[in-house]
Amino acid sequence: MDEQILSAALDLFIESGVEGTSIERIAKRAGVGKLTVYRRWSSKEELIAQAVESLRGEAVPDEPADAPLAEQVERLLPRWADAMVRPRFRAMVARIFGSSAHHPELMAAYWENHVVPRRRTAHALLEQAKREGALSADTDVEVLIDMMVGGVLFRLLQPGNPDAAEMRRYLESVYRQAGLPVGNHSSTRPVQD
Incomplete structure (x- = not known):
């Protein structure tokens, strides 16, 4: 029910x-x-x-702490790309942000139920990247999360409908620009374009 x-x-x-x-x-x-x-x-x-949370699916599962970051990202990117290109998902994101000014309680509930748990997961992954040497020890993880999420949201709200392969390439580019390992790399050093 x-x-x-x-x-x-x-x-x-x-x-x-x-x-x-x-x-x-x-x-x-x-x-x-x-x-x-x-x-x-x-x-x-x-x-x-x-x-809204039910559309986005289950929270990103916790990955084994001993799995290298590049492997975790490689497993998650296809799932994220597939979700982000669904028209219903894109419409939902636009509605959420369009409603936030007049319905702050909706944004507050969405923030608490969706954003905060995922930020905790992202924070843990980025701290792991710092430990593995993929990110500088003085990286401000919270600012980096904001920058990455901002880039992805900006892409989601643009006109046009990218396919999953195009969205995955974009996500990989965001990760590379942030200095994170992407793809099947034996090294944890950032990928250079």
């Missing part, structure tokens, strides 16, 4: 934004009563944030 509710909430949010989404409309589309929805979520913003 939760999956039906989350799917209905996400569909309505993508179609109509926050203003066009209500608990009543979500319940009707999901085929449940409003009370069923309210028992699980205290607000439509919280529900929309969790629905």
